[in-house]
Amino acid sequence: MPPITLSDLSLERHVLSPRVEALRKAYFRAMPEVCIERASLVTEVSRELGLFRKSRISPLEKARLYRRVFERRTPVVRHRTARELGSVPFELSDRSLFAGSTTTRFKGVPLYPEFMALALWPELQTLSTREHNPYAITHEQVRVLNEDIFPFWLECNISERGRKRSVLDQATAPDEAMAIKLLDYLVFFLTSKPNCISHTIPDFSQAIDFGLRGIADRANQKGAASTDDESWDFYAAIALAMEGIVAYSQRLAAEARRLAAGASNGQERDELLALAEIHDRVPERPARSFREGLTTVWMCWVAAHLENSNVGLSLGRLDQVLYPLYAKDVADGDLTIDDAIELLCCLWLKIGDHVPTVPSAGEQLFGGTGSNQAITVGGVDKDGNDAVNDLTYIMLRATELLKLRDPNLNARYYPGVNPPAYLWRLCDVNLKTKATPALHNDQAVIAALMAKGETIEQARDYGIVGCVEPTSSGRAYGHSGSILMNLISALEMALFNSEHRHTGLGVLISKRTGDPRVCETFEEFQAAFALQIAWLVEQATTLNNLYGRIHQEFYPTPILSALFEGPMDKGKDLIQGGATINSSGVGVIGFADVVDSLAAIERVVFVEKSMTFADLLTALQADFVGFEALRLRLRNEERTPKYGNEDAAANAIAHWLAELLDRLYGSTPNYRGGHYRVGYWTMTNHAGFGRLSQATPNGRSAGQNFTSGITPVAGETPSLTKALNSVASLPSKWLANGVAFNVKYMPGGGAQMLDRFVDAVETYFAAVPGRRSGGMEIQFNVIARETFEKAMGNPDAYPDLLVRVSGYTAYFKDLNPQMQKEIIERTTYDLSTGHAVQFPTV
Amino acid sequence: MLGRIRQLFWKIATLFRSESWLLKKVRHEAQALKDELEGTLTDKAVELLLYAMDVAFLLLANYRRNLRGFTGSYVLRTADNKVAASALFANQKMSVRREAIASPTVTVTFKTAQALRRFLSAKEPDILDSLLANDVEVEGNLNYVYKFCFMARDLTRRLGIS
Numbered sequence A: 001m002p003p004i005t006l007s008d009l010s011l012e013r014h015v016l017s018p019r020v021e022a023l024r025k026a027y028f029r030a031m032p033e034v035c036i037e038r039a040s041l042v043t044e045v046s047r048e049l050g051l052f053r054k055s056r057i058s059p060l061e062k063a064r065l066y067r068r069v070f071e072r073r074t075p076v077v078r079h080r081t082a083r084e085l086g087s088v089p090f091e092l093s094d095r096s097l098f099a100g101s102t103t104t105r106f107k108g109v110p111l112y113p114e115f116m117a118l119a120l121w122p123e124l125q126t127l128s129t130r131e132h133n134p135y136a137i138t139h140e141q142v143r144v145l146n147e148d149i150f151p152f153w154l155e156c157n158i159s160e161r162g163r164k165r166s167v168l169d170q171a172t173a174p175d176e177a178m179a180i181k182l183l184d185y186l187v188f189f190l191t192s193k194p195n196c197i198s199h200t201i202p203d204f205s206q207a208i209d210f211g212l213r214g215i216a217d218r219a220n221q222k223g224a225a226s227t228d229d230e231s232w233d234f235y236a237a238i239a240l241a242m243e244g245i246v247a248y249s250q251r252l253a254a255e256a257r258r259l260a261a262g263a264s265n266g267q268e269r270d271e272l273l274a275l276a277e278i279h280d281r282v283p284e285r286p287a288r289s290f291r292e293g294l295t296t297v298w299m300c301w302v303a304a305h306l307e308n309s310n311v312g313l314s315l316g317r318l319d320q321v322l323y324p325l326y327a328k329d330v331a332d333g334d335l336t337i338d339d340a341i342e343l344l345c346c347l348w349l350k351i352g353d354h355v356p357t358v359p360s361a362g363e364q365l366f367g368g369t370g371s372n373q374a375i376t377v378g379g380v381d382k383d384g385n386d387a388v389n390d391l392t393y394i395m396l397r398a399t400e401l402l403k404l405r406d407p408n409l410n411a412r413y414y415p416g417v418n419p420p421a422y423l424w425r426l427c428d429v430n431l432k433t434k435a436t437p438a439l440h441n442d443q444a445v446i447a448a449l450m451a452k453g454e455t456i457e458q459a460r461d462y463g464i465v466g467c468v469e470p471t472s473s474g475r476a477y478g479h480s481g482s483i484l485m486n487l488i489s490a491l492e493m494a495l496f497n498s499e500h501r502h503t504g505l506g507v508l509i510s511k512r513t514g515d516p517r518v519c520e521t522f523e524e525f526q527a528a529f530a531l532q533i534a535w536l537v538e539q540a541t542t543l544n545n546l547y548g549r550i551h552q553e554f555y556p557t558p559i560l561s562a563l564f565e566g567p568m569d570k571g572k573d574l575i576q577g578g579a580t581i582n583s584s585g586v587g588v589i590g591f592a593d594v595v596d597s598l599a600a601i602e603r604v605v606f607v608e609k610s611m612t613f614a615d616l617l618t619a620l621q622a623d624f625v626g627f628e629a630l631r632l633r634l635r636n637e638e639r640t641p642k643y644g645n646e647d648a649a650a651n652a653i654a655h656w657l658a659e660l661l662d663r664l665y666g667s668t669p670n671y672r673g674g675h676y677r678v679g680y681w682t683m684t685n686h687a688g689f690g691r692l693s694q695a696t697p698n699g700r701s702a703g704q705n706f707t708s709g710i711t712p713v714a715g716e717t718p719s720l721t722k723a724l725n726s727v728a729s730l731p732s733k734w735l736a737n738g739v740a741f742n743v744k745y746m747p748g749g750g751a752q753m754l755d756r757f758v759d760a761v762e763t764y765f766a767a768v769p770g771r772r773s774g775g776m777e778i779q780f781n782v783i784a785r786e787t788f789e790k791a792m793g794n795p796d797a798y799p800d801l802l803v804r805v806s807g808y809t810a811y812f813k814d815l816n817p818q819m820q821k822e823i824i825e826r827t828t829y830d831l832s833t834g835h836a837v838q839f840p841t842v
Numbered sequence B: 001m002l003g004r005i006r007q008l009f010w011k012i013a014t015l016f017r018s019e020s021w022l023l024k025k026v027r028h029e030a031q032a033l034k035d036e037l038e039g040t041l042t043d044k045a046v047e048l049l050l051y052a053m054d055v056a057f058l059l060l061a062n063y064r065r066n067l068r069g070f071t072g073s074y075v076l077r078t079a080d081n082k083v084a085a086s087a088l089f090a091n092q093k094m095s096v097r098r099e100a101i102a103s104p105t106v107t108v109t110f111k112t113a114q115a116l117r118r119f120l121s122a123k124e125p126d127i128l129d130s131l132l133a134n135d136v137e138v139e140g141n142l143n144y145v146y147k148f149c150f151m152a153r154d155l156t157r158r159l160g161i162s
Helices: A018-029 A037-049 A059-072 A115-129 A140-154 A160-170 A173-184 A204-225 A227-263 A266-283 A290-307 A323-331 A336-350 A360-366 A390-402 A419-434 A442-451 A457-458 A487-495 A523-556 A558-562 A591-607 A613-621 A628-634 A648-666 A685-692 A720-728 A754-764 A785-793 A819-825 B004-018 B019-038 B042-059 B060-068 B113-121 B127-132 B141-161
Strands: A033-035 A081-084 A087-090 A108-110 A188-189 A376-378 A408-413 A438-440 A462-465 A467-472 A483-486 A583-591 A675-679 A742-745 A777-781 A802-804 A809-811 A828-830 A836-839 B073-077 B084-090 B093-097 B105-111 B136-139
Touching: A018 A081, A018 A390, A018 A648, A018 B113, A037 A059, A037 A140, A037 B004, A059 A227, A059 A558, A115 A140, A115 B141, A140 A487, A140 B042, A140 B060, A140 B141, A160 A523, A160 A558, A160 B141, A173 A188, A173 A523, A173 A675, A173 A685, A188 A523, A204 A290, A204 A442, A227 A266, A227 A558, A290 A323, A290 A336, A290 A558, A323 A390, A336 A390, A360 B127, A376 A390, A390 A408, A390 A419, A408 A419, A408 A442, A408 B093, A419 A754, A438 A442, A438 A754, A442 A457, A442 A462, A442 A467, A442 A483, A483 A523, A487 A523, A487 A583, A487 A591, A523 A583, A523 A591, A523 A648, A558 A720, A583 A685, A591 A628, A591 A648, A613 A675, A613 B141, A648 A720, A685 A819, A720 A754, A720 B042, A742 B073, A777 A802, A777 B093, A785 A819, B042 B093, B042 B113, B042 B141, B060 B141, B073 B113, B073 B141, B084 B113, B105 B113, B105 B141, B127 B136, B136 B141
Parallel strands: A033 A108, A376 A408, A408 A438, A483 A583, A583 A675, A742 A777, A742 A828, B073 B105
Antiparallel strands: A081 A087, A188 A483, A376 A462, A438 A777, A462 A467, A802 A809, A828 A836, B073 B084, B084 B093, B105 B136
């Protein structure tokens, strides 16, 4: 356990340096700009090498592609201009302590035509003026994309390859075609593989400790000793990929020197020469200093994003990985706290230098999302000891000062092991930033990962991926966001005997499970619902496995594989199952609404018998028009059991449902030799799926948002303590892919606010051996309703109003109106009383 | 037959008239399309759109660049088959048929006439919006639909009828 040397854990007197202030100001001023360099170079080199017309692409062929791209991509050391809203250019002062850039733009939109970039094709000419989250794009870029780049990928992006394969497989695997059809309806589930896998944490320690040259040398040795073509190809790919990254870094060094020669002042010249010297050394060779270590991480990060979509790639436990270098520099007198904060701030801004590609229609489902690059701090080490160190607090301070949505900071806390002062500081940062970091309970999370077969050491070394998904750092390839399942659709099909109101009653979707109007017991209906869930699980996993096989044939990832535990020993790429731990993750949407709906059906139809199932269905089909009294009765937590009120009936259903989903998914194999894990985080899909879904038996009207994550339904859980206990009572072993429990507090509350904040977290995290594992995760918004309403009316006045959505952080102004409404209408608790505050709906 | 005569007229016209004059004439045709959309005869609207596209390819060199190296075929139809038209692209040319051809690259089926109207009259026609609204089914390569939507929006933008 490293000693804490900081006299003030809040580091309050350490503020942003002028360099970082200038960069931060430019960051918030800049709008995202489309960058076509990656797409252009990948297309150009793919043509040269004849890739993507082949029936299969090997890791070595991919490595050759990336090697050439690294040779040709622009080595950006300093950005000189950016664009603000309206695509108006402005000059900026870029004196970042890091060189290199994910794209050629200060805030770029990288395009991955192998994946979903073609979805932007219809709106290329209006991207810069679209209402939500516009991207600046030039006429020339539109021309090049429309005429040169996109046509190349018409037949060979992942989505189309998957569709073609399902047509070919129709005789032997008819389910694949059905699954694709369900995907097209958008209301049953989404699968992210046409857009990405990503969603993992690389192991940077290899690159930091041995340098990329060391990794390449090891690969060459392994290749020389290999006895089969496939592993030889793989090791050759690793070595070539590492060479590519080194070459890029050296080009940055050359560019830095060139700029230094023309620098207008001595300080600028010295800074550029220092950059050149660093890039001469790392990431090729082992890092010797904190700054070199950070640079190695950054170079690997840029490389990883060349290969993998910028969706959910996460940086892991940087406070652990970089602590030895930090401590050494401090001990040698080469680094101060201010230096460390400045370096981290510059790196955080670099990490946030890109946004994901989201088409206009996608804004309704994913609006406002960043790239969800999670960083994890704190927790315990592999031996179970307190791992919180000085760097943990410095990273918290950097995050507090910058208030960026990306990287997305997550903090681990182990009750009884990590010091109370650390939890106090985590809650303090939440109050000050109003939304970050998310807090993860080590006890519950480690137990969840071990329940899936991980060793205790592996489980203890978890980091957070994307939104909230716990993943053993650098060794688990878990594609934690592979499927996003709309649980309400399974309920819908149970209610309407395998038909769905969105696709049209009269159109059979799944297998008949019977008319609920003739169910004599609740258990009969519950069984029908379970069958519908099982069917949907089968469809979703069939589709994910289909696309997984497409990735195996056409999208090996030698860069990421080089930075991972497992592939080097196994001689196989991550996509072939090279990782030590292989799994696939699911995010379930609509949990609370389904639990409450089932509880309502049980109570109203079968226990009280105050109405028939037929009458209930009539009311649902009418969207409660003419049935307002019923709707209010169903919404009334005093008359109808609700999840989140420690109600026995609702709790029993919640437990039953979570166990069922974990069992169904957990017993389903994926294409890499692992199994599926279930989580309850929703990004903004609870708004998107809610929009597509009709009225539900919990009193929700058609088109209204579902509830986010694993959170109880808004407005129906008046007691904070009961809500915390209800969620915490769910055994973490069923929730291994993570949960997002979104809690909103009224700000204010005086000096006692922080104490109460800490108390609430401790209550929630508390485990009772044999009875409850404690809550896994909790995240906060501490913003007054009035502030939200003002921000809706005047978004430009609130550019950095940070909110926790359902997993990731976002800027409130970037969310679509439906999502903004959902956040405003979340249950707001007054910490001084522990009760919900009553507000009218928006 | 009328369609063929009109195409011949436009081909001859390109030889003798300036692009700005021709653009003015095409805009006039496009206004007819817009009027059609605002009327009740949705069955003509698809054909008119494809016809306008075809004419634009003949007249506008910049717009014709969309055809470079492009081969593909589309069927646009309503679920009841009351509206059906096909567009074929090959050898830098487009041809339009007034019925659904066999084995197109992609078939876009609008579930109702209203769904078709919504798509065609949208400020920015977007197939993803139509999928979200459950207005359409797409069979075949969705990437081709993205390209078609780009061409349709490019056309309406050029003609000032978006």
